[in-house]
Amino acid sequence: MSWAYRAIRKNQGDHEVEICVADDASNDGTWEWCQERLDDDPNFRAIKNEGPERLGHTILYDRLVNEVASHDLCMIYHADMYLCPGALDAIEKHMYSVDTFSREELRQDRLEEYERETGEKIDKLNVKVKNPNTIVSLTRIEPPLHPPGPEKILQDFGIEPEEFDEEGLLEHVKLYQPNLATTEGIFAPWAFWKKDFQEIEGHDPIFAPQSKEDTDIFNRFHLNGIKFIQTWERFVYHMTCRGSRFAEGAERNPNGEVFMKNRETDEWLKQNIKSTREFIRKWGHYCKHDKYMKPIIPPKYDIGFVLKNSNTGALDAFEPWCSSVYADGDTTEYYKREQPNTHINLGHKLRHINDKKHNDIIVEIDCKKLTQEDITNIQRLPEIIEHSGETIGSFSLGNLNIDISATNHFEDDLIFITNNKNEEAKAN
Numbered sequence: 001m002s003w004a005y006r007a008i009r010k011n012q013g014d015h016e017v018e019i020c021v022a023d024d025a026s027n028d029g030t031w032e033w034c035q036e037r038l039d040d041d042p043n044f045r046a047i048k049n050e051g052p053e054r055l056g057h058t059i060l061y062d063r064l065v066n067e068v069a070s071h072d073l074c075m076i077y078h079a080d081m082y083l084c085p086g087a088l089d090a091i092e093k094h095m096y097s098v099d100t101f102s103r104e105e106l107r108q109d110r111l112e113e114y115e116r117e118t119g120e121k122i123d124k125l126n127v128k129v130k131n132p133n134t135i136v137s138l139t140r141i142e143p144p145l146h147p148p149g150p151e152k153i154l155q156d157f158g159i160e161p162e163e164f165d166e167e168g169l170l171e172h173v174k175l176y177q178p179n180l181a182t183t184e185g186i187f188a189p190w191a192f193w194k195k196d197f198q199e200i201e202g203h204d205p206i207f208a209p210q211s212k213e214d215t216d217i218f219n220r221f222h223l224n225g226i227k228f229i230q231t232w233e234r235f236v237y238h239m240t241c242r243g244s245r246f247a248e249g250a251e252r253n254p255n256g257e258v259f260m261k262n263r264e265t266d267e268w269l270k271q272n273i274k275s276t277r278e279f280i281r282k283w284g285h286y287c288k289h290d291k292y293m294k295p296i297i298p299p300k301y302d303i304g305f306v307l308k309n310s311n312t313g314a315l316d317a318f319e320p321w322c323s324s325v326y327a328d329g330d331t332t333e334y335y336k337r338e339q340p341n342t343h344i345n346l347g348h349k350l351r352h353i354n355d356k357k358h359n360d361i362i363v364e365i366d367c368k369k370l371t372q373e374d375i376t377n378i379q380r381l382p383e384i385i386e387h388s389g390e391t392i393g394s395f396s397l398g399n400l401n402i403d404i405s406a407t408n409h410f411e412d413d414l415i416f417i418t419n420n421k422n423e424e425a426k427a428n
Helices: 002-011 030-040 057-068 087-095 108-118 166-176 194-199 213-223 266-283 312-321 332-341 372-379 381-387 418-427
Strands: 019-024 044-049 073-076 081-083 096-102 124-130 134-142 152-154 190-193 227-238 303-308 324-327 350-352 361-366 393-397 400-404
Touching: 002 019, 002 081, 019 030, 019 057, 030 044, 044 057, 057 194, 073 194, 087 096, 087 134, 087 190, 087 227, 134 166, 166 227, 190 194, 213 266, 266 312, 266 332, 303 312, 312 324, 312 332, 312 372, 361 372, 372 381, 372 400
Parallel strands: 019 044, 134 152, 134 227, 303 324, 303 361, 324 350
Antiparallel strands: 073 190, 081 227, 096 124, 134 190, 361 400, 393 400
């Protein structure tokens, strides 16, 4: 944390930057460090979760935005990031624009006020105005802990603050400047207007403490008309994986390469599975984006699965992918095991095969005849239906029998998290 803090203060330029920190029940001296900053930095704010359970950044980021930050322009920023020089200028360049007003276009009282302040007659006035519905991401430079992609730059300047090669990084970024290109991805660090964040009610708490909460909120921003801009003009160095994902510091193999295989904590693995299943229940598909990390959102349909020759394994595999399950087997065991892991009321979702089918789309699945291709088609069903032209009628796809009576879309209903809170209340 102190490493990231020093970089921001060093490279913030002439911007007034309020740094807001959330301590999530730490025991490594972070809160003591925060108290020192509260005493010596008037633009530092901090809150602490006393624990013992972690709330996670899904909850604490929202607390910082809604309860702590005093500025309209905010940024989601990780404690393992180094802010490169000029980065805030590049963000401001896209979050604001300049409008020019003639003397005739200015209100008389404002004109008189400006002229009193400057002591000069004003013929025109340049005014900096907010660009609404805009989110700007800086381009990340990262060590090769994860696969390469066109949305980032892979270059190793250290995976621990103690080995950070600041001089090498600052020399390296000169190779890319000036680069005025932009793409449409979104990922941390991302700058946003507080109003846009609060309008969609922030992060969805069903993903707490972490995992998939970022893709979920990016989807909802996209559906709500937010414009994404990734600037390639300035950068942030991201060490990555310095939070809850790995139990200890990263290691290097004998060739000097970063080694992260099998380093995930049991806590992270368990939560990632839970959040992935919740994401599928909510959206009906895996996380999807283009090569620059702009969200891709297939339609959300009302789909019911009719499971013949079902068992607990089949329920485990298919339940998240649909709105209703009509099974010929006993669902009690699955309900008892899975209900604590979801906000969805499984008592409403799990039905008997003889119950009346009420969904727009019904898919009959004989669990004894399934192939791997059938399973893949089940997981891609929204895209298959969309690309087929959303035709009303019945057809077969491998061993799946599909009947479509309507093709209503429900993805826009997911923009606001209130509906999920209502479902959680029902489940409890």
